[in-house]
Amino acid sequence: MHEAPPEANRPAPLYFSAREYQMLRALCQLIIPPDGKTGGAVEAGAPEFIDLLTSENADYQRRLLGGLLWLDAACATRFDLPFSDCNAEQQHEMLDAIAFRAHAEKDPSLVPGIEFFSFLRDLVLDGFFSSPIGIEYLQFRGNRVLSSFPGCPE
Amino acid sequence: MRKQAFDTLYNVFEVIRSAKLYDVCIVGSGAAGGMAAKVLTEAGCSVVMLEAGPLLDPAKHYTEHLWPYQLPHRGAGIGGSGMNASGSYELDVAHIAGTIAGEPYLNAPGSQFHWTRGRILGGRTNHWNCVALRFSDHDLRTRSLKGYGEDWPIRYEELAPYYDRVESLIGVHGTREGLAGAPDGVFLPPPVPRCSDLLIKQGCAKLRVPCIAGRAAVITKPHNGRLACHYCAQCTQGCHTASRFSASQVLIPAAVKTGKLTLVPNAMAREILLDKKGKAAGVSYIDKGTATEQRVKVRAVILGASTCESARLLLNSRSTLFPNGLANSSGAVGRYLMDTSAHMVAGDFPQLAAIPPHNHDGTGSVHVYIPWWKYERENGFQGGYHVEIFGGPVMPKVGMFRREAQESEGYGLALRNRCKERYPTSIQLDGRGEMVPNPASFCEIDPAGTVDRWGIPVLRFHLKWSASEIAMAKDMRLSLEEIAVAAGGTPVPSSPHPEFGYLNPGGVAHEVGTVRMGADPGTSVLNGFCQAHAVKNLFVTDGACFTTSPDKNPTLSILALSWRASDYILDQAKKGEI
Numbered sequence: 042m043h044e045a046p047p048e049a050n051r052p053a054p055l056y057f058s059a060r061e062y063q064m065l066r067a068l069c070q071l072i073i074p075p076d077g078k079t080g081g082a083v084e085a086g087a088p089e090f091i092d093l094l095t096s097e098n099a100d101y102q103r104r105l106l107g108g109l110l111w112l113d114a115a116c117a118t119r120f121d122l123p124f125s126d127c128n129a130e131q132q133h134e135m136l137d138a139i140a141f142r143a144h145a146e147k148d149p150s151l152v153p154g155i156e157f158f159s160f161l162r163d164l165v166l167d168g169f170f171s172s173p174i175g176i177e178y179l180q181f182r183g184n185r186v187l188s189s190f191p192g193c194p195e
Numbered sequence: 196m197r198k199q200a201f202d203t204l205y206n207v208f209e210v211i212r213s214a215k216l217y218d219v220c221i222v223g224s225g226a227a228g229g230m231a232a233k234v235l236t237e238a239g240c241s242v243v244m245l246e247a248g249p250l251l252d253p254a255k256h257y258t259e260h261l262w263p264y265q266l267p268h269r270g271a272g273i274g275g276s277g278m279n280a281s282g283s284y285e286l287d288v289a290h291i292a293g294t295i296a297g298e299p300y301l302n303a304p305g306s307q308f309h310w311t312r313g314r315i316l317g318g319r320t321n322h323w324n325c326v327a328l329r330f331s332d333h334d335l336r337t338r339s340l341k342g343y344g345e346d347w348p349i350r351y352e353e354l355a356p357y358y359d360r361v362e363s364l365i366g367v368h369g370t371r372e373g374l375a376g377a378p379d380g381v382f383l384p385p386p387v388p389r390c391s392d393l394l395i396k397q398g399c400a401k402l403r404v405p406c407i408a409g410r411a412a413v414i415t416k417p418h419n420g421r422l423a424c425h426y427c428a429q430c431t432q433g434c435h436t437a438s439r440f441s442a443s444q445v446l447i448p449a450a451v452k453t454g455k456l457t458l459v460p461n462a463m464a465r466e467i468l469l470d471k472k473g474k475a476a477g478v479s480y481i482d483k484g485t486a487t488e489q490r491v492k493v494r495a496v497i498l499g500a501s502t503c504e505s506a507r508l509l510l511n512s513r514s515t516l517f518p519n520g521l522a523n524s525s526g527a528v529g530r531y532l533m534d535t536s537a538h539m540v541a542g543d544f545p546q547l548a549a550i551p552p553h554n555h556d557g558t559g560s561v562h563v564y565i566p567w568w569k570y571e572r573e574n575g576f577q578g579g580y581h582v583e584i585f586g587g588p589v590m591p592k593v594g595m596f597r598r599e600a601q602e603s604e605g606y607g608l609a610l611r612n613r614c615k616e617r618y619p620t621s622i623q624l625d626g627r628g629e630m631v632p633n634p635a636s637f638c639e640i641d642p643a644g645t646v647d648r649w650g651i652p653v654l655r656f657h658l659k660w661s662a663s664e665i666a667m668a669k670d671m672r673l674s675l676e677e678i679a680v681a682a683g684g685t686p687v688p689s690s691p692h693p694e695f696g697y698l699n700p701g702g703v704a705h706e707v708g709t710v711r712m713g714a715d716p717g718t719s720v721l722n723g724f725c726q727a728h729a730v731k732n733l734f735v736t737d738g739a740c741f742t743t744s745p746d747k748n749p750t751l752s753i754l755a756l757s758w759r760a761s762d763y764i765l766d767q768a769k770k771g772e773i
Contacts, residue, residue, distance in 0.1 A: 072606040081611075090269055098274030141604045162600050166614065167271060167593040171263035176591050178611075179618050180552035184260060184590055186425040187554065192387035194553050 087168025108157025225318025227499030229442030248314030257433025297648030309701035317443025398682025409561030430559025542684035578629025
């Protein structure tokens with residue numbers, strides 16, 4: 042099991058700027074937070090996973106960079122602050138608005154944010170559930186060598 | 196230890212324009228080529244085998260037992276494409292891919308054939324689900340019995356002894372059931388059902404649909420020197436213990452042991468050469484390492500290059516004697532390309548979440564399956580299908596929670612918990628059906644002259660489902676949903692294909708036909724022994740030789756047909772006929 046390295050020793054992101062990456066990490070941890078027993082998406086290495094794929098894919102670059110900028114602009118409109126400077130309550134208010142497709146019906150201007158958030162959420166889930174923390178959280182018990190297969194427990 | 200044994204076993208060919216005359220050249224090292232190599236070398240023939248990819252190094256090419264986080268992209272592939280540098284899915288065996296750099300294939304407008312190619316010793320047997328079903332007498336005689344498709348030039352009784360031998364050699368598990376449509380074989384004991392299998396079995400019992408032990412080439416006991424399955428469910432990632440059959444680990448080593456096999460890796464066959472009498476006299480190939488043309492001289496040629504590669508090689512072997520391609524005076528080479536028709540129904544089974552966490556893996560294949568059961572009914576389509584059952588709490592992987600995210604939306608602990616709740620509860624019912632041969636489905640050499648990076652003209656595909664397959668897909672969906680409901684589940688609405696929910700052709704990678712056998716040399720290329728009607732020392736023993744494409748997965752039958760053809764070659768050689 043590997044844990045995320047401490048802040049100071051973390052290698053520089055492959056693609057994102059320091060500021061973008063800080064925002065990406067905050068979003069990852071909001072999407073899959075720690076649950077009190079085990080870590081969340083950041084401890085599971087989701088930001089590194091997303092950074093790697095994005096460094097290799099122009100479409101990811103456009104969608105994620107564009108999405109981060111959209112989010113900052115939307116926060117500025119609502120709260121007069123970029124996302125990272127918003128307090129927890131404001132960040133939740135903003136994410137609550139773009140985390141559900143149905144919200145686009147009342148406010149079509151949310152559509153780009155909803156699209157971005159849906160895309161990022163898929164990547165965060167991939168990063169979390171492909172990690173040691175995520176796999177243990179699901180209580181997966183396989184991928185080991187057995188001498189016989191016991192079948193279904195009673 | 197195993198790797199070292201492999202290295203020292205292989206007698207790797209030094210690339211020279213050898214003056215040596217081999218008895219047989221086998222093109223391809225998968226189920227067909229591997230089987231022919233074993234039978235022929237054990238009988239004393241000198242065999243040169245051309246393989247378009249590298250030798251297999253399980254330590255390098257297999258991904259068995261790796262966790263997603265041990266892969267460079269956690270299984271998501273480069274840039275999220277799913278693919279690794281060799282074009283394979285990141286979690287799968289290397290060098291088995293749809294996309295190969297410099298080796299394109301084309302589809303004619305309206306055709307969407309996906310061609311998965313194995314360029315590695317053992318071919319696609321390094322990466323398969325191991326389902327091993329015999330064709331029945333009915334499958335081989337649909338024209339006589341039901342008025343559709345074609346009759347094979349072989350009867351079940353002629354094939355059965357070879358099925359016996361193949362099963363005894365490779366190890367196939369199953370139970371004897373006495374079903375006419377699913378002939379019994381020589382079986383090892385089957386693995387016990389998983390929780391998900393038990394649910395489906397109960398549902399089938401309510402509907403009086405048969406649901407029997409799976410039949411698969413995974414050994415549940417030590418067998419012929421191979422270790423029993425260790426139940427990691429990763430047959431498609433390569434099996435280090437060879438507990439699931441592969442040609443590279445079971446057949447090729449046996450042939451190498453005879454000292455009669457010369458293996459030429461990275462050798463892309465481009466043309467079969469003829470002597471003045473019109474008999475096959477050699478094979479011209481490109482050595483990929485030096486990018487030079489090389490030739491081997493032989494007394495007979497066996498093609499096991501894979502269904503479409505074998506057709507391509509014949510079509511590219513043009514001469515004054517055979518201007519339309521070797522052995523193609525009937526025009527049938529490339530024609531009657533078939534795949535397995537496929538439709539999948541997934542269901543939610545929340546009752547699986549109530550079972551305590553446990554190791555659900557089992558083998559990488561089916562523990563139970565549903566053989567075709569509607570023989571005596573009017574179904575509105577031709578042929579039948581069987582159903583393979585997968586699912587439950589399998590190894591987590593990227594992409595697994597797409598649907599949960601779509602449905603639950605939101606974020607935070609609620610989403611995290613929801614994913615955990617839903618994780619063990621999905622079961623997939625995979626329908627696998629017969630495709631009826633139709634003349635509109637074929638491959639041809641690209642008329643625009645496209646060549647691959649080796650200078651070899653490439654294939655262009657024309658593949659279309661007929662009305663029968665479309666009607667069958669509809670029946671699959673309705674029947675599989677009914678089974679899911681009877682088993683206590685809720686079928687998941689799937690996004691329908693314009694033509695009713697089918698995978699595109701090639702999606703199951705069971706393509707067969709294109710060099711079919713038949714009694715009539717005017718409409719077929721080979722006789723019942725896989726021998727070309729027009730060229731007595733040319734044989735095609737891979738899926739290309741199939742006359743029809745029953746619902747049963749092709750590999751077991753390829754092995755049986757190739758063994759039978761090899762025995763015939765030995766017999767004919769003894770009589771001086773070849």
